[in-house]
Amino acid sequence: MINPDAHVYETIDGENFMSHQYLNTRDPIYECHQACSCDTACPNRVVEHGRTVPLQIFRTDDGRGWGVRSPQDIRKGQFVDRYVGELITAEETERRRQRSDIAAKKDVYLFELDKFKDDADRDPTLAETVFVDGEYASGPSRFINHSCDPNLRIFARVGDHATKRFHDLAFFAVRDIPADTELTFDYVDGEDEKLEEEKKNPNQKKEMTKCLCRSRKCRGYLW
Ligand SMILES: C[S@@+](CC[C@H](N)C(=O)[O-])C[C@H]1O[C@@H](n2cnc3c(N)ncnc32)[C@H](O)[C@@H]1O
Structure with a gap:
């Protein structure tokens, strides 16, 4: 856990970037919002x-379908985009999983907005998490492919604390990214133990999807 007084953003040449200290964490971002005494030029609004x-x-x-890149250089700590999609309940999520003929892969478009679930004792509405499904209605970030050595990471972000249940999923660059480089993030960021276990079981291994990220750190499989 980083120092709670640490600033999330630092201003360089008039632009606001996530501080390198914060980039190494998976902590949520609290930005300023309408009820704050600052205005929209506040550096804590990115x-x-x-x-x-x-x-x-x-x-x-190389068989990974569509991917995403930028024609401009992106700097370490720069905000790139949000992951957007339909906001759906857990029941609807399950219904879509069952309905999908590629059920095992349906999860690739789904994000559970559970970053604040641990605060449910103070706000019971946070226990009932919702999901974002980017399969049918989304933006360009829905096409970002996986890498085991990615150049982006997703951070949960809120402004007004009352919106924690519907927190944003914000992509930030974790390194400098030259123009026209493919943008990637780790689909199982920090939660690859299950994958490592499944790899040891030959029957499960047969069902797993090979990763084509070609990084030196490649774990071999997506899921
Ligand atoms: C969220 S989509 C990304 C966009 C996708 N490439 C497309 O054309 O719609 C995830 C899918 O992309 C492919 N994919 C992404 N990263 C991959 C990787 N490192 N290796 C192999 N396939 C990958 C897999 O088919 C996966 O199910």
């Missing part, structure tokens, strides 16, 4: 302003 980085969807040439 995701609120939306995407400024241009993104291109392109066809990969």
Whole structure:
């Protein structure tokens, strides 16, 4: 856990970037909002302003389908985009999982907004988490592929604390990314123990999807 007084963002050349200290964590981001005494120029408002980085969807040439890149350099700590989609209940999520003929892969478009679930004793509404499904209605970030050595990471972000149940999923660059480099994130960020266990079982291994990220740190499988 990082120092709670640490600033999430630092201003460099008039632009606000996530501090390197914060980038190494998986802590949620609390940005300023309407009820704060600051105005929209406050350096603690970044995701609120939306995407400024241009993104291109392109066809990969190695069987991974579509991918995403930017024609501009992206700097370490820069906000790239949010993951957006339909907000659905846990019941609807399960219904869609069952309905999907590629049920095992349906989860690749689903994110549970559970970052604040532990606060449910103070706010019981946080116990009933909702999901974001980016399969049918989304933005360019729905096309971002996985890498075991990614250049982006997702952070939970809220403004007003009353919106914790519907927190944002915000992608930030974890390193400098030269223009036209494919953007990637780790689909199982920090939770790869299950994958490592499944790899040891030959029957389960047969069902697993091979990872084509080609990084030196590749774990071999997506899931
Ligand atoms: C959220 S989608 C990403 C966009 C996708 N490439 C497309 O064309 O719609 C996830 C899917 O992309 C493919 N994919 C992403 N990263 C991959 C990787 N490292 N290796 C192999 N396939 C990958 C898999 O088919 C996976 O189910």
